[in-house]
Amino acid sequence: MSLMRAHGIMFHHFHGGSHRRSQGAVGADDLEQLIAFVGRERILPAEEFFSRAVRGGLRAEHVCLTFDDNLRCQFDVARPVLEKYGLTAFWFIATATLNGQGAEFEIHRSFRERCFHGIDDFHEAFFRAVCSGEHCPKVEQALRSFDPRTFLATFPFYTDADRRFRFVRDEVLGPSAYDETMRSMMGESGVRPGDLTRDLWMDEDCLVALHRGGHILGLHTHTHPTRVAYLSAAEQEREYRDNYMALMQLTGRTPQTASHPCNSYNAATLAILRKLGIRLGFRADGALADAGPLEHPREDVACILRRMAECESPSSPAISLGTSR
Ligand SMILES: [Zn+2]
Structure with missing residues (x-):
């Protein structure tokens, strides 16, 4: 409404x-x-x-x-x-x-959109990357009690998978561990940073x-x-x-x-x-x-x-x- x-x-x-x-x-x-x-x-x-x-x-x-x-x-x-x-x-x-800095998440979004076949493909690669790193135990433990129905409840358009991803990104990993995970994914993919920010x-x-x-x-x-x-x-x-x-x-x-x-x-x-x-x-x-x-x-x-x-x-x-x- x-x-x-x-x-x-x-x-x-x-x-x-x-x-x-x-x-x-x-x-x-x-x-x-x-x-x-x-x-x-x-x-x-x-x-x-x-x-x-x-x-x-x-x-x-x-x-x-x-x-x-x-x-x-x-x-x-x-x-x-x-x-x-x-x-x-x-x-x-x-x-x-304006100086090409900040708002890292937009560069991450660009990576997600350009280098994966849809959001499910990205989520899968993201959780694979998390689970092969040092943050795996913390993330697994937090997800055991995670309920997608109560997280970001005022934003009805998110899917359960979106909510799970955002929960891990924002509440479990926090900015520096998340950025580090994304940097390693981008590094492994071989994408050039200039390609991700063109026209952004x-x-x-x-x-x-x-x-x-x-x-x-x-x-x-x-x-x-x-x-x-x-x-x-x-x-x-x-x-x-x-x-x-x-x-x-x-x-x-x-x-x-x-x-x-x-x-x-x-x-x-x-x-x-x-x-x-x-x-x-x-x-x-x-x-x-x-x-x-x-x-x-x-x-x-x-x-x-x-x-x-x-x-x-x-x-x-x-x-x-x-x-x-
Ligand atoms: Zn904003």
Whole structure:
């Protein structure tokens, strides 16, 4: 069911042109159909959503469009559709990617999409790699009590296999052991790092063009850690300050909006964002009933596409869509 309060619609990957089809990626046609399904008149331009949010003027039916992670496919595929409909959106940018750094998980995703025959093939290779390494006993033990029904329960589009993978990646291995596993898999495959990042990120020219086109650029940390809440307050502050300075340099404006990478934040994060003057922030779900100004709900595009498919053919089973994380 759709969220019954003002919210953002959250997009990550798109396919079309030079951008290949991949798990959870959305096409220009899907975006157009989604705009019609949601209702063009409900979708506020970014500036209007922002000013209404700040002065308390949002109504339950209002939505906005949000694009996370500085992906070039968003610029190439989604932006022309937005232009066609006279829409502007929020773009949450992890700025280290402008120098080809950070957001390792996107490079991992690219590896997964280009070097395996589907997600099951990747999961199998991943667990084989884990089980041949030093982390095997810890992972086996954790999986004995793992229940996919209760993990990431607010994200209905994940399959059990997705949940098992994300549990091991985020809760059992943690970033450094996971990165090490992926590095060894990529090393063994012989793939060249340059092949994995081609066409992946927007560059500074794209961001300046968005800013001049009336879109709003917001914070998403500098290097996009997958678990911001596990970082110390000092580390979090560095992430958001670097991000803030990089965006300000590009646009000449102080950023006033943010979205929480992988929905991860804590009280320290919110205090840092307030200190930086951020006035509107977004979660990655709609799970919080009593959300503050830095915790506006969002609905993943995968959930809306699923509802669209159910409306079209109510008797057919729901399609399964994943997202980039
Ligand atoms: Zn992100």
